[in-house]
Amino acid sequence: MTRSQQFQLIPQKEHSASFIPPSTSSKSTSPLPYSAPNAQFAPFLALDCRGLEFTNFHFRGKWLATGEDSGTPFEIDFEEGVEEGRWDDYDEKAEAPVGVSELKAKVERM
Numbered sequence: 001m002t003r004s005q006q007f008q009l010i011p012q013k014e015h016s017a018s019f020i021p022p023s024t025s026s027k028s029t030s031p032l033p034y035s036a037p038n039a040q041f042a043p044f045l046a047l048d049c050r051g052l053e054f055t056n057f058h059f060r061g062k063w064l065a066t067g068e069d070s071g072t073p074f075e076i077d078f079e080e081g082v083e084e085g086r087w088d089d090y091d092e093k094a095e096a097p098v099g100v101s102e103l104k105a106k107v108e109r110m
Helices: 003-009
Strands: 016-020 046-050 062-066 073-077 087-091 096-100
Touching: 073 087
Parallel strands: none
Antiparallel strands: 016 046, 062 073, 087 096
16 A cells, blocks of 8 residues: 555545534634633633634724723724724713723633
8 A cells, every 4th residue: 555545545534614603601602701800711612522622812903892880892903003902982971081902812722
């Protein structure tokens, strides 16, 4: 048996990643809201990976945030206007500054 024949006998694996509900109490695949006053890691996204292994998460693109006390919606574009991983604004309804900083991600197997 030649080497090329050996490779043909091995079934090809499918590589895929799909979103799954990040908590057992939810059926939605949407990210969970994050609100932790002590800045601890909290699950907000879950993926079912087949033949792939994620090692890092990069905060890119447009994200939606909501003022914790006022409910004011904010759109954060991490591609534009965010310098050095920090976003700041002012919440008119709450009369308070708001911001996102020190973004960190941790990838764990479930």
